[in-house]
Amino acid sequence: MRGSACRVSSCRASNATRGAHRASTPTGGRPPVPRRAPPVQRARNRPGFGAFQHASLRHSDATLGHHPEPPMLTASQLKGLRALVIDDIREMRSMLRDTLAEAQIKDIVLAPDARTAVESIRSAPFNLILSDYDLGPGTDGQQLLEYLRQERLLPPGGLFFIISADSTIDRVASAAEMLPDGYLVKPVATEQLLNRIEEALARHVELRPMYAAVHAARFDEGLAQCERFLKAGPRFRVELLRHMSMCQVALGRWDDALLTYRAALKVRSSMTWASIGIARCCLAMGDIDAARQRLTTILKDRPYHAGAYDLLIELLERTGDVEGALKVATRAAEHIPSSVRSRRQAEIAYLADDFEIADTALTKVVRQTANAITRDSRNSALLAQVSLARGDPKRAMQLIAKEASERPGDARTQALAAAIDVQAWTALRRHDEAADAAKRLERAFGVEAEPRTRLLIAKAAFTAGMTAQGMKVLDEAVKAAEGISTAENASTRALAAKVLADAGMTEQATGVVADRSEEAAKEAEAAVRKLRAGAFDEAVEMVNLALPKAPEHTGVLTAAVEIYLMTMRLKGVRPDLLAQVQAALTRLRVRGTADPDRLKRMNAYLQKLEAGVSEPVAEMPDVAS
Known part of the structure; x- marks a missing residue:
């Protein structure tokens, strides 16, 4: 499909952007408590690592480098927080508790393992959770976050930070799977920890109405809150654009979502979530090739991005390419060693009748989760x-x-x-x-x-x-x-x-x-053939049945517009068809996924009809051409 705006290539993260996420160095204080884990393996020079190291795994304006830092929270705001510290080593629990106490946080609960933590969370919600990644036998910090999200035990605006002695890319990418609010590598300086917590809390305090609406799946309200905050000024612009696109996708407003993702990339071209969002819009609009091309480019640059793997697997499953989906799922499991990835690999291997791979992957999952709360x-x-x-x-x-x-x-x-x-x-x-x-x-x-x-x-x-x-x-x-x-x-x-x-x-x-969208595309093609045979009313009826099955499919929309235009040219203008043509052309024009020459000719036809000119416009394109 020529001229598709979905085909913009993904950009690599700049060194300046990665520099905004550089690790803070310890500034003194208590010496770190020795861990049972092996020495920290540094991976700063490995591809893709800069996007994760010591970084908040949510996107905030602090990463943009041109926006002033959010204001410090007041002592009363910090004092009112309820915090949970989870670590299997008593000395580390005590150290983190003392660090939080220095920030005037008074209500602090300590837990030695995930099960104790869940019991505490069920009794009363926490605003802030600090969890070690390695929690001894059973559930680790990543599995705990997975369980809390699954059971909806994290309140709107609740923060979850993972702390680990391991900074290797495999570990960080695995942790990123569940989108914690931050991943910090030990030893963590007091100033570094408090700055990160304070920055995230300031954002959540200010945007609380938006977070609450999205958390409750009130997407219309969430969208309105995003628009309200964006009109108020540029603060937290990226976070608001991210949640705005989430609401638009949930509401099926693909045209608006595409514009939002583009707006986010104008702020910073390296934001992978926005590029993946454009690929999702392309897929929803029926531009399979553009979606595949964009996702392939993303994974070439960032082979540890779980979201890109997931969407590419979805695309391949929808097109019936199970073997291709298995290859992608296997790559994902190799780059991101988590039970979630292994389970997905096993499911697809079962579909592909590759029972050896399915057996190996599932045996691994059952063993990993045997004593975990995510079992x-x-x-x-x-x-x-x-x-x-x-x-x-x-x-x-x-x-x-x-x-x-x-x-x-x-x-x-x-x-x-x-x-x-x-x-x-x-x-x-x-x-x-x-x-x-x-x-x-x-x-x-x-x-x-x-x-x-x-x-x-x-x-x-x-x-x-x-x-x-x-x-x-x-x-x-x-x-x-x-x-x-x-x-x-x-x-x-x-x-x-x-x-x-x-x-x-x-x-x-x-x-x-x-796939219903592919089914609708075939029905639209059949409607075009009816139109060419002179069966105008039947063609309109057929395309009317196809549209609800794939209302965002570019090909179906284009066929509908041309059928409506040709029918009105030869049988007279109908207000209902004219309104549908105007709406569809607006959507095709905004999203930029239709062939620009064809779109121009369709607009010319529409203008002639609106002006009451009966003669045909030259070179009206055939839908099947």
């Missing part, structure tokens, strides 16, 4: 499903039986156990046991669970011969995923297609995995 029975269930695919039903039952015995009151885990048992006993030709497991499975049909768990239940239903019930569960899972996110929708559809294909329902599998 999830779905990991063992998927590993059991992989074992079934590898012809080992006994191992599959052993894996899920352990989970079921340790979580007897968890309905989801028991449903997964029934699903695995049905398939395993059937594979072993133990029909009586399979029938008993099928009875348990029937009770699981009504269990509330996320889409991918529902799909494993549907797979077991097909194995048990309960085809109608399985299709009902599968359809419910696919519909539920559509309301969660585009990424969840893509991965759920891909898994649903595999479940159906494994059950011998190839035709249904093809229908499930089809």
